[in-house]
Amino acid sequence: MMRDMATDLPSVCPLDCPDTCSLTVTVDAGRIVKIRGSRANPYTAGVLCAKVPAFFPGLVHGAGRLTRPLRRAGARGSGRFEPIGWDEALDLIHDRVQAVIAEHGPEAVLPLNYAGPHGLLAMGSMDLRFFHRLGASLLWRPALCGGVRTEAWVGTYGPTPGIPPEQAALARLVIAWGNNVTWSNLHLMPHINRARRAGGKLVVVDPVRTKVAEQADLHLPVRPGTDVVLAWALAAALEQRGGLDRAFIQQHVAGFEDFMALARPWTPARAAEVCGVPEAGIRALAEWYHLSDPAAISVGNGLERNRNGGSGIRAIFALPALAGKWGRPGGGCINGAGFAFPKTPARLQRPDLAPAGTRTLNIVDVGRHLTDPDLRPPIKVLFVYNHNPLIVHPDQNRMRRGLAREDLFVVGCDVVMTDTLAWADVILPAGSHFEHDDLFAAYGQHWLQRAEPVIPRQGEALPNTEIFRRLAARFGFTDPAFTASDRELMDEAMDAGDPRLGGVRPSALPAGRAVPMRFGGEEAIMFRTVWPATASGKVELTSAYLEAKYGAWLPSYTPVASRFPLALLSPASDRRITSTFGGVDGGGGAPPLEMHPEDAAARGLTDGQPVRVFNDLGEVHLRLRVTERVPAGVVWTPKGAWLRTSDNGQTVSALCPAHHADIAGGACFNDARVEVAALPA
Numbered sequence: 236m237m238r239d240m241a242t243d244l245p246s247v248c249p250l251d252c253p254d255t256c257s258l259t260v261t262v263d264a265g266r267i268v269k270i271r272g273s274r275a276n277p278y279t280a281g282v283l284c285a286k287v288p289a290f291f292p293g294l295v296h297g298a299g300r301l302t303r304p305l306r307r308a309g310a311r312g313s314g315r316f317e318p319i320g321w322d323e324a325l326d327l328i329h330d331r332v333q334a335v336i337a338e339h340g341p342e343a344v345l346p347l348n349y350a351g352p353h354g355l356l357a358m359g360s361m362d363l364r365f366f367h368r369l370g371a372s373l374l375w376r377p378a379l380c381g382g383v384r385t386e387a388w389v390g391t392y393g394p395t396p397g398i399p400p401e402q403a404a405l406a407r408l409v410i411a412w413g414n415n416v417t418w419s420n421l422h423l424m425p426h427i428n429r430a431r432r433a434g435g436k437l438v439v440v441d442p443v444r445t446k447v448a449e450q451a452d453l454h455l456p457v458r459p460g461t462d463v464v465l466a467w468a469l470a471a472a473l474e475q476r477g478g479l480d481r482a483f484i485q486q487h488v489a490g491f492e493d494f495m496a497l498a499r500p501w502t503p504a505r506a507a508e509v510c511g512v513p514e515a516g517i518r519a520l521a522e523w524y525h526l527s528d529p530a531a532i533s534v535g536n537g538l539e540r541n542r543n544g545g546s547g548i549r550a551i552f553a554l555p556a557l558a559g560k561w562g563r564p565g566g567g568c569i570n571g572a573g574f575a576f577p578k579t580p581a582r583l584q585r586p587d588l589a590p591a592g593t594r595t596l597n598i599v600d601v602g603r604h605l606t607d608p609d610l611r612p613p614i615k616v617l618f619v620y621n622h623n624p625l626i627v628h629p630d631q632n633r634m635r636r637g638l639a640r641e642d643l644f645v646v647g648c649d650v651v652m653t654d655t656l657a658w659a660d661v662i663l664p665a666g667s668h669f670e671h672d673d674l675f676a677a678y679g680q681h682w683l684q685r686a687e688p689v690i691p692r693q694g695e696a697l698p699n700t701e702i703f704r705r706l707a708a709r710f711g712f713t714d715p716a717f718t719a720s721d722r723e724l725m726d727e728a729m730d731a732g733d734p735r736l737g738g739v740r741p742s743a744l745p746a747g748r749a750v751p752m753r754f755g756g757e758e759a760i761m762f763r764t765v766w767p768a769t770a771s772g773k774v775e776l777t778s779a780y781l782e783a784k785y786g787a788w789l790p791s792y793t794p795v796a797s798r799f800p801l802a803l804l805s806p807a808s809d810r811r812i813t814s815t816f817g818g819v820d821g822g823g824g825a826p827p828l829e830m831h832p833e834d835a836a837a838r839g840l841t842d843g844q845p846v847r848v849f850n851d852l853g854e855v856h857l858r859l860r861v862t863e864r865v866p867a868g869v870v871w872t873p874k875g876a877w878l879r880t881s882d883n884g885q886t887v888s889a890l891c892p893a894h895h896a897d898i899a900g901g902a903c904f905n906d907a908r909v910e911v912a913a914l915p916a
């Protein structure tokens with residue numbers, strides 16, 4: 236509906252960020268003119284990051300916005316397209332997919348989607364029903380990000396929530412471990428500050444001296460990939476100083492002796508050497524953790540992106556169980572928030588529609604599979620949506636070679652033209668979340684929200700649900716699962732009978748108000764209102780679940796061996812959510828490469844100089860920033876920059892290897908090892 240006067244309307248931020256802010260969107264003549272934080276969600280309380288107000292209106296209404304279906308009109312990858320109608324686009328897709336299925340079977344079709352929008356409908360509902368019914372290859376998506384941390388959590392505590400982030404305010408000690416709170420978990424900061432004003436301490440464990448690390452009482456710049464050693468050393472130091480809660484362990488912990496047998500050899504001195512942190516720092520953290528009650532740990536995504544990622548996170552998750560920190564407000568881990576909601580993914584996504592025995596491919600391996608001449612059946616059709624894999628996946632150059640295959644049919648579906656969509660054969664214009672209903676269950680806090688459209692559909696763009704509804708109809712799928720309305724989908728996304736929804740159907744939740752997830756009327760407090768949901772009902776430091784899935788009974792440590800000397804970190808940027816917004820406002824130019832002065836001096840490099848960053852996988856050209864923000868031996872540049880920021884068609888993911896972490900088949904971006912040299916003029 237067009238509106239004649241500027242109107243403020245409620246919405247929710249849909250981006251891949253733990254905070255899931257409530258928004259006030261000012262709409263004038265059907266266009267978004269301003270976005271502010273709203274107080275509908277008490278956790279985000281009217282505050283937004285700088286990115287969303289600055290870039291979201293440009294994403295929705297800017298030059299890159301897709302408003303009509305397109306067909307490739309030039310060489311593959313040339314980015315030349317011509318408009319076509321919806322019927323023609325659906326016919327093209329149908330005919331090509333049917334031909335591929337006739338020759339190779341349905342597993343030759345692969346959806347390549349990730350988490351661009353985080354609304355439950357847009358992220359994975361009708362689309363997955365369609366691919367399941369089609370018999371397409373299944374995709375293991377969590378491996379790209381978040382899956383290692385989630386699996387480590389489930390392996391240790393089961394699918395149950397930890398404490399909500401607000402409880403950090405009650406802690407006498409907060410440990411932000413691999414969590415750049417200022418950029419990636421902004422709304423946790425006021426609660427940490429409240430704790431500190433009441434006399435609590437803040438410890439940051441992060442290789443980089445981030446802004447929150449600068450403010451901390453203690454910063455441990457742990458060497459990338461060695462977090463498991465540091466956590467083991469803390470466990471051993473706690474035991475040494477009598478900081479273990481023996482009664483709690485006896486009653487609630489499984490695998491204590493096996494875990495401690497791995498931890499005990501790691502004295503502070505030995506761990507300090509491996510982790511690159513002062514021995515005194517390890518001792519201080521062990522002492523503070525022992526003596527602070529309650530103590531809260533927030534584990535971010537940073538430390539999972541290496542081959543020891545699952546082990547590191549499991550060992551950290553063990554600490555509150557060993558030290559008896561659970562069971563009171565503010566004690567334990569601020570993790571597992573996704574399990575605070577009564578989600579019903581099997582009803583929403585209908586995996587039962589997939590033929591038995593359908594293969595599952597790990598999202599991290601898609602570049603390799605696309606270029607593998609021996610894969611049977613080969614991938615012949617790729618549906619890319621909610622995702623920009625050319626920018627985001629490790630081993631970018633291999634992904635590009637895969638997308639360039641002349642025999643591959645690529646369907647792209649997105650809100651804006653992306654670097655990946657330039658390789659598509661057919662492009663379908665997707666609606667932004669401002670144009671459709673959706674339901675938002677956060678992964679970093681415990682408030683459920685629903686949003687309604689605030690602007691009309693732009694051009695011929697359609698919500699993901701409608702796009703896949705139409706595709707399903709074109710393929711002759713007549714089951715009611717494929718005609719369900721968005722409201723019906725919302726009601727299938729959550730258990731309406733769960734007391735957390737207070738008797739209100741998900742589709743009837745009021746927009747502009749967030750619903751707190753409560754357990755018996757109280758916030759989640761492990762061992763008081765919620766309990767471990769493991770098979771044993773205990774905190775499992777040895778995990779049959781992780782052993783069965785990944786052969787990971789216990790945490791382990793394997794150093795990275797490489798002939799390239801510098802560890803490359805490519806974490807979140809303050810300009811983008813992964814790659815989202817990379818196409819707006821020129822993308823912000825090439826990001827810097829940060830390097831310690833000792834490393835710069837050893838290479839004769841100076842601040843501001845253009846450099847080549849390279850390894851066996853690729854080469855990226857960046858401008859050097861010499862700073863003590865990063866430790867010696869580590870270089871840093873943010874992820875997600877688009878190709879327009881590059882002078883040689885490669886961005887940082889070209890340097891990242893595609894091997895797997897110890898659990899969840901997780902991506903190991905931070906196992907990238909590189910050399911840096913001056914870029915010849």
Ligand code: SF4
Nearest residue numbers: 248252255256284287
């Ligand atoms: S990206 Fe995160 S912090 Fe920024 S508005 Fe969205 S939810 Fe809030």
